[in-house]
Amino acid sequence: MIAETVCSAVSAAGLGIAVVTAYRRRFLAAARLAAYSLVPVGLVMTGVVGWLADTALSPTAWAGFGVLAAAWLLFAGTRAVERRRAGAGGRAEAAGRDAVAPAAPAPSLGGKVRPATDRAAPRTTSSRAGSEPAEDFSDIEAILKKHGI
Incomplete structure (x- = not known):
């Protein structure tokens, strides 16, 4: 009963401030x-306030x-315990276990593959040349x- 009264008073005060702001x-x-x-007021009418008060x-x-x-x-x-155990000694085991397909062959490209010699050498900036x-x-x-x- 008190919660509904407080919510109604807060709504009335807010609407009064809104009227002054519109003026x-x-x-x-x-x-x-x-x-x-x-x-x-909407929360009071739906019963949420009474439920929360109870x-x-x-x-x-x-x-x-x-x-x-x-x-x-x-x-x-x-x-936390699982993370600690995985970090202590099971890193290699976890890496092998978490791999998507560790024994899968390399995917085929279906087309012609460029040889590695066609690729350009990495560039350096002029200050570090x-x-x-x-x-x-x-x-x-x-x-x-x-x-x-």
Whole structure:
């Protein structure tokens, strides 16, 4: 009963502020305020406020929230343990297990494949031209060749 009265009072106050805002010729802001002001009354009329008030004051509901929190902690704890175990010694095993198709052959291209000699050498910037060697993209090329690109 109190929750419904408070929601009605908040809506009435919001609609009053919307009227004052419209009087100042700020119609868009007034319409937005009116929309926000009607939400509490709509919640009261649908029964959501009464349900929330009954839930907030119910010891059974709070016990249910406690059970849900315990379940969430169990899920989070088991996930943390799984990650710790996978990171400690099972990296190689996990990598082999998580591969999409570790024994699959390389895909066929169906067309003519360009030889690796046709590719241009990696470029270097003019400031590093003589001081450092060009970046090595051999690992990237190997991955692209593996996938037939």
